[in-house]
Amino acid sequence: MNIVVCVKQTFDTEAKIVLDGSGNIDGSAVKLVINPYDEYAIEEALKLKEKFGGDVTLVSMGGERAPEALKTGFAMGADRGVLVTDPALEDPDEWACAEVLAKAISQIPYDIILTGRVAIDDGSGQVAVRMADALGVPSVSCIVELSVEDGKAVARREIDGGTELVEVCLPAVLTAQKGLNIPRLPSMAGIMKAKNKELKKLSLADVGIDASGFSRKMSVPKLSLPNPRKGGKTVPGEPAEAAKELARLLREEAKAI
Amino acid sequence: MNFDLNEDHLMMREMVRNFAEQEIAPGIEERDELEEFPEELWKKCGELGLAGVTFPEEYGGVGADYISYGITIEEISRVDASLGVTVSAHSSLCANPINIFGTDEQKKKFLTPLATGEKLGALGLTESLAGTDASGTQTTAVRDGDEYVINGSKLFITNGYYADTYIVTAQMDKSKGHKGIAAFIMEKGTPGFTFGKKEKKMGIRSSATYELSFEDVRIPASNLLGEEGQGFKIAMVTLDYGRIGIASQALGIAQGAYEAAIKYSKERKQFGKTLSEFQVTQFKLADMALQIEAARLLVYQACQLATEHKPVSKHSAMAKLFAAETCNKVATQAVQILGGYGYTREYPVERYMRDAKITEIYEGTSEAQRMVIASHILKEF
Numbered sequence: 001m002n003i004v005v006c007v008k009q010t011f012d013t014e015a016k017i018v019l020d021g022s023g024n025i026d027g028s029a030v031k032l033v034i035n036p037y038d039e040y041a042i043e044e045a046l047k048l049k050e051k052f053g054g055d056v057t058l059v060s061m062g063g064e065r066a067p068e069a070l071k072t073g074f075a076m077g078a079d080r081g082v083l084v085t086d087p088a089l090e091d092p093d094e095w096a097c098a099e100v101l102a103k104a105i106s107q108i109p110y111d112i113i114l115t116g117r118v119a120i121d122d123g124s125g126q127v128a129v130r131m132a133d134a135l136g137v138p139s140v141s142c143i144v145e146l147s148v149e150d151g152k153a154v155a156r157r158e159i160d161g162g163t164e165l166v167e168v169c170l171p172a173v174l175t176a177q178k179g180l181n182i183p184r185l186p187s188m189a190g191i192m193k194a195k196n197k198e199l200k201k202l203s204l205a206d207v208g209i210d211a212s213g214f215s216r217k218m219s220v221p222k223l224s225l226p227n228p229r230k231g232g233k234t235v236p237g238e239p240a241e242a243a244k245e246l247a248r249l250l251r252e253e254a255k256a257i
Numbered sequence: 258m259n260f261d262l263n264e265d266h267l268m269m270r271e272m273v274r275n276f277a278e279q280e281i282a283p284g285i286e287e288r289d290e291l292e293e294f295p296e297e298l299w300k301k302c303g304e305l306g307l308a309g310v311t312f313p314e315e316y317g318g319v320g321a322d323y324i325s326y327g328i329t330i331e332e333i334s335r336v337d338a339s340l341g342v343t344v345s346a347h348s349s350l351c352a353n354p355i356n357i358f359g360t361d362e363q364k365k366k367f368l369t370p371l372a373t374g375e376k377l378g379a380l381g382l383t384e385s386l387a388g389t390d391a392s393g394t395q396t397t398a399v400r401d402g403d404e405y406v407i408n409g410s411k412l413f414i415t416n417g418y419y420a421d422t423y424i425v426t427a428q429m430d431k432s433k434g435h436k437g438i439a440a441f442i443m444e445k446g447t448p449g450f451t452f453g454k455k456e457k458k459m460g461i462r463s464s465a466t467y468e469l470s471f472e473d474v475r476i477p478a479s480n481l482l483g484e485e486g487q488g489f490k491i492a493m494v495t496l497d498y499g500r501i502g503i504a505s506q507a508l509g510i511a512q513g514a515y516e517a518a519i520k521y522s523k524e525r526k527q528f529g530k531t532l533s534e535f536q537v538t539q540f541k542l543a544d545m546a547l548q549i550e551a552a553r554l555l556v557y558q559a560c561q562l563a564t565e566h567k568p569v570s571k572h573s574a575m576a577k578l579f580a581a582e583t584c585n586k587v588a589t590q591a592v593q594i595l596g597g598y599g600y601t602r603e604y605p606v607e608r609y610m611r612d613a614k615i616t617e618i619y620e621g622t623s624e625a626q627r628m629v630i631a632s633h634i635l636k637e638f
Binding site (some may be wrong): 068075125185187188189190191192194195 | 264275305307319325329
């Protein structure tokens, strides 16, 4: 089975986000990780490989530090990687990502494409679905359970208030939700072998896109940080009275309950 | 000279740290309280390759260098020094002498399952009359046809009872003193090989420490490690490398205690300020950081020498001595910073302090390390 996993390198979930002088996110000193939802996708891919045999290919876009993320995937057990890297891809929007990934994937054999349901950095959740459309294959979002047989995938996906069981013909794009699995830690041997795995770097031209006419369709005029967290509030008084007051504040002021 | 860890080392550190925080940390207080050996965690160590970091791939190991091994023990011990010594004793004291002195056949049979973590290893060296003076070994071995017959007992054996494979030293010719000692590979379950009492310890309480007892234990002659009379040398070389494991364990304890102290000092307020705003605390923390950094350099230097197959004896003794004294100072200061809370079992620093003490005692006391260092430096002049 040819399994493709799209991975994105994102900021560590604990990273402190700061804006530089011109209002852009300053990522210079930030620890980068594989998007945690993509890790579920890698784990699921490795499980499929263990069951059916075949290969797991990681596909990613990014700059200088992107190979780090792919190497983590290799250490977990993925077989090879494709990284599209190009000066014209410095700040791609969702359309650009979907186009580029679809073009890169169309060059390799695939039976199933897995990725995270959303990247934790920009949180748009668009790329996988638009990429499926560009490839002309069906997509199933937010899966928490997956089984594959006879050219079909049966996936349980999260919907509002419950789950839905979906059957889909392969090839298809499926996006992973938390709960699908627990990603394995790379083993020592996996880490040692990671640097010897094939990582193919492709430019836009290599995937058949003319870089000169390639620009984002959407712009982001302004980024702003959330308001700083205010200090906590102590509700004084007798326990019974204080609890009552706390419940009132939670309901009326914080609108939390 | 380059002080940077390479990409593999950084990934290994992150992996072992994640493993330690996600899987080793839960239940650690209970294991300490109940003196419970974590068999499940040992199994997971094997699955992740932590049982055979430095051993060749052809014998089931990972084939990584000693820095990788040091990092492994350090990161495990940063969270759980008991599991740290379990892995260290298994790797350094049992698997490693088989790797260095074993025949190809012995490595296939004994090293492979140890390196994969399928089996746990231990070393039976110490006896009631043979501590720092290992030449006082009273356990005897007599050749009888195709077998050796072993009689005697061993004391304070880390991983005892739980281990499957034991290296055991025994005296074959008392008149030759330490040159009469031989080392043998003994398997759990061999008739006559039994376990005595389990030690109740001050620290590293969820590691297992047992007495071993041998009553006419017959083992095949092919289980002789090295040659007859080589046992003392095997033990000394084993300990030269073993100290790297304990030095790394001590480093991990120091790091864990330091982090707990610095975290607390930034939260706890007295007189309207956090503890970390008082110069008295800052100086304590600065001294901790300084000692840990110095210890880490010594430990990694010893690791690097071992990787390059250069003599390690002096440097591993220095690393172990300095790291052991460092973790005792750091853990004691950490308890001091946490004050009354630090003395309770609600916080981990009292455990770090209890765990730290043993690093100055086993695999050669701090006094024995000074003996080793002195013997080297006096020869050099």
